[in-house]
Amino acid sequence: MPELPEVETTRRGLMPHVVGRVIEGVTVRAVRLRWPVPPGLARRLAGARLADIERRGKYLLFRVEASTPGWLIVHLGMSGSLRMVAAGTPAGCHDHLDLSLDNGHVVRLRDPRRFGAVLWHPGDPARHPLLAHLGVEPLSESFTGAWLYRHTRNRSAAIKQVLMDAGLVVGVGNIYANEALFHAGIDPRRPARRLGQARCTRLVEAVRATLERAIAAGGSSLRDFVHADGQPGYFQQHYAVYGRAGEPCRRCGGPIRHLRQGNRSTFFCPRCQR
DNA sequence: CCGACAACCTGTGAGC
DNA sequence: TGCTCACAGGTTGTCG
Structure with a gap:
């Protein structure tokens, strides 16, 4: 995973x-x-x-x-x-x-x-063809609300798909895109260019917090990394929306909705995410 | 440049 | 129990 x-x-x-x-x-x-x-x-x-x-x-x-x-x-x-x-x-x-x-x-x-x-x-791995065109690191200081706002003005695609575009920002896959959008209160279907400055900032903060929380959770299991049958050091986590179609939203209690965007599963709360 | 979509490959779980 | 089908954490390449 x-x-x-x-x-x-x-x-x-x-x-x-x-x-x-x-x-x-x-x-x-x-x-x-x-x-x-x-x-x-x-x-x-x-x-x-x-x-x-x-x-x-x-x-x-x-x-x-x-x-x-x-x-x-x-x-x-x-x-x-x-x-x-x-x-x-x-x-x-x-x-x-x-x-x-x-x-x-x-x-x-x-x-x-x-x-x-x-x-x-x-040579320098940053110059490798697969890495040369990668976007910003989400845990770096360059990933800010102002930056995201600036780089989404011409993007009409849904914010979830833009968030998962590695040419823009790296590392945000399907699970954490769903989770971060929930925590930011943003509808994953919203066209990226329709996000204002404030919501871009909320989203950036949600992405960072979601990723850091997951790293911290994984870090706690690293002690057993060397084991003949050991797990690779990460584990199933407690998700807010991912994989929870039909289950109650942890915030408002309404049912989590499931749909497909670009052939990937999207989960969100229609009441909490606008 | 942007966006949609097929392709790569195997395992798993749901439904019959 | 066993079969078939849809779907799964990512990314590239192609096409419109």
């Missing part, structure tokens, strides 16, 4: 076990992900040192120190997870990639739907 909070939670969970470690072995069981795992990746990574893990949107960026340094770019797609397991833990049928570290632990990628990606980039 990787949206920004899950990716960030994964990053924080991996950091203490991964940063500074040397990769002793690489196992690639499935080459066919969203794009093929680059041939020669295993050879390139073997013996290299993982110097840092950064995040851009929903991409995890592993800085690799080796004779030819570069960045290992990982995207978890719809169903991907990264977790730490002990060396020797048998791989399941959707465990596509292992990085065996010099501390007896293994970074294991599982991705049943294989919408995820594992890529290599020799």
Whole structure:
């Protein structure tokens, strides 16, 4: 279930076990992900040192120190997870990639739907074609009400779909778009350009608060990140509207409505969201 | 430039 | 119990 909070939670969970470690072995069981795992990746990574893990949107960026340094770019797609397991833990049928570290632990990628990606980039990852056109980070200071207002004046599409446009702002997937719009009291169908300054500010604050709350909740489960059968460090949360069609709104008690926008499920309270 | 939509792939749960 | 169908957290690429 990787949206920004899950990716960030994964990053924080991996950091203490991964940063500074040397990769002793690489196992690639499935080459066919969203794009093929680059041939020669295993050879390139073997013996290299993982110097840092950064995040851009929903991409995890592993800085690799080796004779030819570069960045290992990982995207978890719809169903991907990264977790730490002990060396020797048998791989399941959707465990596509292992990085065996010099501390007896293994970074294991599982991705049943294989919408995820594992890529290599020799230079500045911000210049990678997949990352070059990404929008603003929602937890950064540049994401403000004034900024959102300015960048939505020519957008006639529904605010929910605009909010999920990674070229504008990254990391806000279907769940948190639904949740943030509820907390901001905004109808997800409203054309983006019809939002005034004040509502843009409310929405920006709701997005930030929703994401930060989810990260904090995930962070509390990070202690058990290294476990043979451990969960990847995040868990089902308590949603205000997502997945609650027909159930009572937690604020007004009215029924939560379900509809489809751009082939994605939208949940909202018609009474609280205008 | 903007927006709508199909495509990628597998698992799961509802309904019959 | 077993089958079929709709749908699921994301993103790219194509077309109008």
